[in-house]
Amino acid sequence: MTVAVALHPGGSGTALLVRLAARRDRVLVPVWLAVLVLVCFASAASTTSLYTTEAERVDAAKAINASPGIVALYGPILDVHSTGELAMTKLTVTYAVLVAVMLLFVVRRHTRGDEENGQAELVGATAVSAGAPLDAAVVFGGAVSLLLGVLVALANVAGGLPLAGSVAFGASWAGTGLVATGLTALACQVSASARSCAALAAAGIGALFVLRAVGDTTDAPWLSWLSPFGWNTRLRAYGDTRWWVLLLHLGLTALLVAGAQALRRHRDLGSGVVQPRPGPATGSPRLADAITLSLRLHAPMTVVWTLAVALCGLVFGAIAPSFDAFDSPAIRDMLERVGGAGAFRDTLLSAVVSVLAVVVTCFGVAVVGHAGNDEHDGRTEEVLATATSRSRTFLAAGIVAVGGATWLLLVTGVGLAVGVGNDTDHSFAGLVASPLSQAPAVWVVVAGALALFAWRSQWALLGWGLVVVSVTLDTVAELLGLPDWVLELSPYHHAPMMPLASFDPDPALVLTLLAAVLATAGWLVYRGRDIG
Template identity: 70%
Template sequence: MIAVWYSILLLVLLASAGSASTLYSTQADQVQAAEAINASPGLVALYGPILDVHSKGELAMTKMTVVYAVLVALMLLFVVRRHTRMDEENGQAELLGGTALRTTGPLAAALTFGAGVSVALGLLAAAGNIATGLPVAGSLAFGACWAGTGLVATGLTALACQISPSARTCAGIAVSAILGLFVVRAVGDTTEASWLSWLSPFGWNTHLRAFSETRWWVLLLYIASAAALAGAAWTLRLSRDLGGGLVAPRPGPATGSPRLADAIALSLRVHAPMLVGWTVGMAVLGLVFGAISPSFDAFDSPSIQQMLQRLGGAGAFRDTLLGAVVSVVALIVTCFAIAVVNHGGSDEQDGRTEQILATATSRTRAFVATAIVAIGGATWLLAVVGVGLAIGVGNDTGHSFARLVASPLSQAPAVWTVIALSLLCYALRSRWAILGWGLLVVFATLGQIGELLNLPDWTLQLSPFTHSPAMPLQPFELGPALALTGIAAAVLVGAWLRFRGRDIG
């Protein structure tokens, strides 16, 4: 998993750093692009400000400094949770505890491992920037900010994993905290309350000024915060029982509902809390980007206005950015579906699927239950984002409410295709369900940065997301959508046939 995360992060970094010289041939072009970003509150909220418009490094690393730092934080979330709360939940920590191992041994190992992963990523990021020709000092500072973000995420996740006995709940707490820090930074960067950005590690990434008059003392903020969070997690671990948490789980009813005798109803009930959380998050995401979208074309500089006219006007520029947001949303929503499929794989490995099949439930019903929640949930989330986007934009657009709602839904056939492939991996073998994450990484790389990497056109066409229209800028095309839907249906049938015929477990 670490290798996959490293690969995608470093590929994007190299593509971004290497393309800066191609996209901006003169310093005047670089300054113009930097001023265009700073002039748009929407872009500043998304990427953060460029403090030195004459710095090529700051412009090249605009997306990497904040947006991809969030991915760094999420990587450490998965790593730390895997070796703390998940090990407690599946009983491995208890087995280790039966040996000559201290109570805090697993936590100490997870913190050490997380810190090592963060530092190694920072060094690789610095080496990648240096290899593309960016200044050595600035590259080291940028690598340090990614490493610092990872250290803070390590401590934050370790603390979250002490709160609830449920690994899912702990992940939800950590994700909410990371997204909250991103929002705090965005508010601080786009309002007069600029001091708010100093409360977030994502804000520190910008204030470090890696490629211009570097503030090396900012690195102390990462270290102090990570140490404080890790110390709090350590203290809480000593005060709780193995497998327990600060918040005790609420006991369920003594007798389950008769509706839960159906595999589909049971699957919906199990995933309901996650689906509700994702629904709220996607609704907020759509509302926020819809609300800030009018600022995408609010530029005062005459030179920037001329540049926008060459691109097709400010409206086309805004639609382009909305299309980019929609494409990223499709990747995020696919993560929900793949998580559902992986949960089905975990249920089978832990013996729960065998218990269900010991009743009158057929294999077909069990497989369909996972497929319905994964595909139906992802489609629902795309619709939620669309409604939030349309409400957020309001009347300040030339597009109808229905078109804005349809923009994320136009990505549904591509999302269904990836989900079907993930279900096929699960159907081949339960442990192969995790390969769905690898497929998503490959398709995301091809779709998002394939052109920047100068990959052959036929490789770009392998990604289902490449065939989805960038609505609302581009019109919806029925042909590619039907083709992707047909591929998804065929793969699903193959997965179902395989699941019916193989051994469980």
């Protein structure tokens, strides 16, 4: 992309760079915002129809608090009489993670991403101050966060929730976005590449989520006060609101941004505070193969993801026995409508497996996004200048994306089985197979991202839209009572609810064939289009 920046004499250029960022993200950011706002509205509007009386809503809230497993995933409901807290159960913490991920990619793109592809150096050659790119990325990330907070507050009010509580909830999401903006800005100064920056920032977000989960499910609730995700719950948006909690988001954001600014002044453009380990003077002959090269480039990322999903599997497997603590008929009936009648623990384990499958899908889409960045920044042309075919290059991205996601599902299953141990009627192999049964749905989304990348390198980022839309359809369609065909548009809807239900090969075969068709179509398009 050609960047042209014209500045007034003496200006730092921050304002114009913010406008440039808004121009570049004119599609991606609005799509993210629309999906998140729609989910909030659907959840707010459907709660009173799911629970018709106050007694049912109180029983549901108490049942959720009675299970450490659900509290670890969604967070506690501090006021069981609050309809708003029940309506926003999943969104207060779990969907706030999606908010943080959105800001991670936005800020990284306009900082470390621009340095890696040379745009920051081009802009720096104009009358732009050295700190303007970082300032612009932080301001743009903050503006997106605040806009999201306002839209979410309006959506919740439209869904029937109180105005004051909706404003507080929207402010908590805006605060989460601000913290993610600062965290990513800091990671971009520490890391020397866009890949390592994303891994470091994602690890930080994951650590904050785990810290909150441990605090909410153990005898150390003070740990939740160390995490912004815990602050979202402690805010009590739809109860006795603690408005002062929002100052914690602002304070942490200020510290992270100040740290990022300090580190920026102590590093060279294009480098990081932590320099990568120098490689050998002569590369391995194996790296001449595109597939081996791709595996090597994504090895650190794969290791981090492997450890993360293994830990998630172990944690949720270990707390699985507590799932039986639910004794609410209302909650039991609701879960049976969603997942089918069966053992209560199996129903909730199936829900956990479904969530982790979506998380693993993000790995495959991220790999495809890296392939798009490599092509857009000219690195793919350097590979193709050797004796490497286009087919081999496309195959390399596909193998790492699809194969890596499948590997992570396997690791998730092993972690789940080890965590559960003997405290279940299912065999070790059956628990391992539960996440793997989600593989065809994951393959469809990743193959769709590959097809978008094959059509145009910049479209690789739209793969994230496929993830968000698929999850939204699987959530919003049921909450709003939309026709079944809308729900069936999501690949995740067709994945078996293991270990609750047995494996059905027919949907898995159809999804696998669909993934193969998308990947093949992408391969055919990629072979014939211009590179770059």
